[in-house]
């Protein structure tokens with residue numbers, strides 16, 4: 001990897017500025033990946049962070065490492081979210097920042113999908129288009145519902161439940177994706193869910209603006225996490241498609257979240273910020 005130019009190494013600020021001092025933040029799906037890094041940067045900026053994930057054990061492990069508190073809930077389940085917010089209300093009288101980050105790719109643990117990805121990458125390496133072999137005709141009702149339930153319902157459940165705890169000046173950040181603006185064959189359920197989150201974000205931003213509560217979305221490009229690990233055979237192609245010549249790192253997203261959560265973004269609401277190395281240039 002060259003030091004400058006195509007594929008250059010990302011450079012991240014490491015010094016914290018206490019930009020979130022005195023604020024309490026809840027980050028969903030934060031046991032690992034983007035959520036964990038967002039939580040880590042929030043802690044570094046002085047926030048009191050509450051880590052959610054499906055399993056209390058994994059959420060607690062990350063909370064212990066970062067110096068935060070842990071709660072468990074499956075965000076797709078309204079009863080589970082209500083119970084989690086009862087627990088949060090017993091811990092604190094305010095949640096200044098909510099990050100709806102929990103998400104799934106839909107191919108977790110799916111070895112057939114991994115094999116299809118490998119074959120697709122091989123075809124692309126031979127100069128063939130690498131067409132999607134399994135599309136919408138193969139999507140089951142359960143897969144479709146789960147995808148919408150975790151992303152769209154989960155974002156709704158947590159936004160609704162946080163309202164009594166969210167003070168004026170609060171901020172909500174919803175995790176979208178470049179897939180929510182740029183469609184991708186083979187990913188119709190995921191793209192649909194992420195597009196819904198971007199629409200949800202704009203409507204809620206409008207609704208809460210008079211209370212000085214800001215609602216924004218982050219639409220990450222291709223970022224190295226466990227979620228994109230099954231795509232490893234395709235990573236070289238994704239890097240080639242990205243004008244900056246690399247996939248993103250969790251800090252590319254975490255610093256964006258710090259900005260949107262901070263008072264420095266005080267006039268920013270209803271927006272989608274998309275750190276993606278130039279893979280998709282719009283909004």
Ligand SMILES: NC(=O)c1ccc[n+]([C@@H]2O[C@H](COP(=O)([O-])OP(=O)(O)OC[C@H]3O[C@@H](n4cnc5c(N)ncnc54)[C@H](O)[C@@H]3O)[C@@H](O)[C@H]2O)c1
Nearest residue numbers: 029033034054074075101102103177220222223225226227
């Ligand atoms: N990695 C990327 O390239 C990328 C790109 C665009 C958007 N995103 C989005 O960013 C978010 C985080 O992705 P990641 O790459 O860190 O994924 P990840 O798989 O590494 O982490 C996701 C976390 O969410 C948790 N989670 C899943 N379902 C949950 C539920 N129902 N309730 C509570 N927690 C749940 C998981 O247990 C896991 O800890 C997701 O919304 C994802 O769709 C990721």
